[in-house]
Amino acid sequence: MNQLMxxxxxxxxxxxxxxxxxxxVVLPVILVVGIIVVRGSSVLSxxxxxxLPRMGMKAGGIFPAIFGTFxxxxxxxxxxxxxxxxxxxxxxxxxxxxxxxxxxxxAIVNLAGVPSVVYGLFGLGFFVVFLNFGASILAGSLxxxxxxxxxxxxxxxxxxxxxxxxxxxxxxxxxxxKWQTIRHxxxxxxxxxxxxxxxxxxxxxxGETAPILxxxxxxxxxxxxxxxxxxxxxxxxxxxVLSTQVPNVKLELQYGTALVLVALAVLMNIVGxxxxxxxxTKKQW
Amino acid sequence: MRRYYERVVEGxxxxxxMASIIFVILIFVFLLKEGLMLFREFSVIKFLLGKHWYPISxxxxxxxxxxxxxxxxxxxxxxxxxxxxxxxxxxxxGEIASGWxxxxxxxxxxxxxxxxxxxxxxxxxxxxxPLVKNMFGLSTGLTAFSGSVMLAFxxxxxxxxxxxxxxxxxxxxxxxxxxxxxxxKWQTIRRxxxxxAASGIIAAVMLGFGRxxxxxxxxxxxTGNAAVIPKSIFQPVRTMTAxxxxxxxxxxxxxDHYFALFAVAILLFVITFAVNFxxxxxxxxxKAR
Numbered sequence: 010m011n012q013l014m015x016x017x018x019x020x021x022x023x024x025x026x027x028x029x030x031x032x033x034v035v036l037p038v039i040l041v042v043g044i045i046v047v048r049g050s051s052v053l054s055x056x057x058x059x060x061l062p063r064m065g066m067k068a069g070g071i072f073p074a075i076f077g078t079f080x081x082x083x084x085x086x087x088x089x090x091x092x093x094x095x096x097x098x099x100x101x102x103x104x105x106x107x108x109x110x111x112x113x114x115x116a117i118v119n120l121a122g123v124p125s126v127v128y129g130l131f132g133l134g135f136f137v138v139f140l141n142f143g144a145s146i147l148a149g150s151l152x153x154x155x156x157x158x159x160x161x162x163x164x165x166x167x168x169x170x171x172x173x174x175x176x177x178x179x180x181x182x183x184x185x186x187k188w189q190t191i192r193h194x195x196x197x198x199x200x201x202x203x204x205x206x207x208x209x210x211x212x213x214x215x216g217e218t219a220p221i222l223x224x225x226x227x228x229x230x231x232x233x234x235x236x237x238x239x240x241x242x243x244x245x246x247x248x249x250v251l252s253t254q255v256p257n258v259k260l261e262l263q264y265g266t267a268l269v270l271v272a273l274a275v276l277m278n279i280v281g282x283x284x285x286x287x288x289x290t291k292k293q294w
Numbered sequence: 295m296r297r298y299y300e301r302v303v304e305g306x307x308x309x310x311x312m313a314s315i316i317f318v319i320l321i322f323v324f325l326l327k328e329g330l331m332l333f334r335e336f337s338v339i340k341f342l343l344g345k346h347w348y349p350i351s352x353x354x355x356x357x358x359x360x361x362x363x364x365x366x367x368x369x370x371x372x373x374x375x376x377x378x379x380x381x382x383x384x385x386x387x388g389e390i391a392s393g394w395x396x397x398x399x400x401x402x403x404x405x406x407x408x409x410x411x412x413x414x415x416x417x418x419x420x421x422x423x424p425l426v427k428n429m430f431g432l433s434t435g436l437t438a439f440s441g442s443v444m445l446a447f448x449x450x451x452x453x454x455x456x457x458x459x460x461x462x463x464x465x466x467x468x469x470x471x472x473x474x475x476x477x478x479k480w481q482t483i484r485r486x487x488x489x490x491a492a493s494g495i496i497a498a499v500m501l502g503f504g505r506x507x508x509x510x511x512x513x514x515x516x517t518g519n520a521a522v523i524p525k526s527i528f529q530p531v532r533t534m535t536a537x538x539x540x541x542x543x544x545x546x547x548x549x550d551h552y553f554a555l556f557a558v559a560i561l562l563f564v565i566t567f568a569v570n571f572x573x574x575x576x577x578x579x580x581k582a583r
Binding site: 024034041093099113135275278 | 379398410420508535543556
C-alpha cells in the first residue's frame with residue numbers, strides 16, 4: 010500500500026488532475042469564442058456594420074448600437090480619466106499613510122465591488138432623476154465613469170508609484186515645485202501604465218449592460234442621437250434585446266452582434282496590453 | 295502667481311482624491327433616499343422575511359425572501375464549483391506550468407475576463423440551457439443550476455488572478471527550503487505554499503463570491519426568473535440583481551414598486567460592502583505580517 014502512495018507517483022496523479030481542472034476552465038473559453046467567431050462571421054458584412062436596423066430589428070444592421078457604444082466610451086473616458094488620474098496623484102504623491110488614505114483605499118475597494126445593476130439604480134436616482142439629465146448619453150456616461158473609477162485609480166496609482174524616487178529628487182534639486190515635479194518628471198513616465206489601466210477599464214464599460222439599462226439605453230431607435238441629452242442604442246443592450254425581448258430574431262443576427270461586441274472588447278484589451286509591453290521593453294530604469 | 299497656481303492644483307488633486315469616498319457615500323445616500331420610502335407603509339420585517347414577491351398585485355407583496363434565497367442558491371452553487379477549480383487553476387498556472395503552456399493558459403483566462411457578461415449570457419442561453427435540460431431530463435433548462443455553472447465560469451478570472459498573486463507573494467526561500475529538504479514539488483505546494491498563501495486564497499474566494507452575487511445580465515437570462523422559494527437547484531429561481539434589472543423598466547417613478555427595487559439594491563449594496571470589506575481585511579492582514 011505504502012509503495013502505491015510513493016510521493017513521486019502521488020505528485021504525477023495530482024498534477025494530472027490540476028491540468029485537467031485548468032483545461033475545464035480554459036477549453037470552454039476557446040469554445041465560446043470559436044462558436045461566436047464561426048457563426049457570427051457569416052452575417053458580418055459592411056452593411057451589417059453600417060446600416061440602420063430594419064423590420065423591428067429583425068433585419069438590417071447595427072450601426073446605431075455601435076455608434077451609441079462609441080459615444081458612451083468617449084463620455085466615460087472624458088469624465089473618469091481626469092478624476093482618476095488626479096485621485097491617483099493624490100494617493101501616490103500627496104497623501105501620507107494614515108487613516109484618511111486607508112479610508113480612501115476602502116472606498117475604492119468597495120466601489121470596485123458594487124454590483125453593476127446597483128450602479129444602474131444609482132445612475133437612475135442621481136443623474137437621471139435628481140440632476141434631471143433624463144435617460145441620456147450624458148447620464149449613461151457618468152454612470153459608467155463612476156463604475157470605471159476604481160480600476161483607473163488603482164492602475165494609475167501603481168504606475169505612479171513605480172516611477173523611481175530619484176526622478177523626483179533630481180527635479181526638486183533643480184528648484185522645481187511639487188506640481189512641476191509631478192507634471193514633468195513623474196507623470197510622463199507613468200503614462201503607459203495609466204493608459205493601459207484606462208483602456209482595460211473602458212473595455213469593461215463598453216460591454217456592461219446593467220448600468221445603462223435605465224440611464225441611456227433605447228430599445229429600438231433607428232436613428233442616431235443628436236446630442237448628449239438624447240437616448241441611444243448600445244451594443245450590449247442590443248444583444249440583450251435581440252436574444253430575449255424580440256421573438257424570432259434570426260440566431261445569426263444575434264451571433265453577429267455578439268461577435269462585434271467581443272471583437273471590440275478583445276481589441277481594446279490587446280491595445281492595452283501592447284502599450285504596456287512596448288513601454289516595458291523601452292523602460293530605462 | 296506660481297504659488298497660487300500650485301495651490302489651485304493641490305486643491306483639485308485633493309478633491310479628486312476624495313472622489314471615491316464621495317461616490318460611495320452618494321451611492322448609499324441615493325439608494326437609501328429612494329429605498330427607505332417603501333417602509334413608510336410596508337414593514338421592514340415583511341420585506342425581509344415575506345415569502346411572496348408580487349409587486350403588481352393588489353395589495354402588492356414585497357417579500358424578498360424568494361429573491362434572497364434565489365441569489366444565495368445560485369451564488370453558493372457557483373462558489374462550490376468555482377473555488378476548487380479556481381484553486382487548481384491558479385496552482386497549475388502559477389506553480390506547475392511553464393513556458394508556452396503557461397502563457398497560453400494565462401491568456402485563456404484573461405480572454406474570459408474580457409468577454410462581456412451579456413455575451414456569456416447569450417452563449418449560455420443557446421448552449422448551456424438546452425444541454426442542462428436534456429442531460430437531467432427537465433422541463434426547462436432555465437434553472438439555478440445553469441446559473442451556478444455559468445457564474446462559476448464568470449468568476450474564474452477574478453479568483454484565479456487574485457490567488458495567483460497570493461501564491462506569488464510567498465517568499466522564494468520557503469520553496470527552496472522545502473525542496474532542499476527533499477520534498478517533492480507537490481509536497482511543497484501543499485504543505486508550505488498553500489498554508490502561507492491562505493489569507494490571499496480566502497480573499498480571492500470572497501471577492502469571487504462578491505463578483506457572483508452582483509452579476510446581473512447573464513443570471514437574468516439563464517435562471518428562469520421565477521420569484522418563488524426554490525426547493526431544488528433544478529428549478530427556475532430569480533436573483534435580487536435580476537429582479538431589479540427586469541422590473542425597473544416597467545415601474546412608475548415614485549411608486550411603491552420603484553421604491554421596493556431600490557430597497558433590494560440597498561440589501562445588495564450592504565452584502566457586497568460587507569464581503570469586500572472582509573476580503574480587504576484578509577488581504578491587509580497578509581501585508582502587515
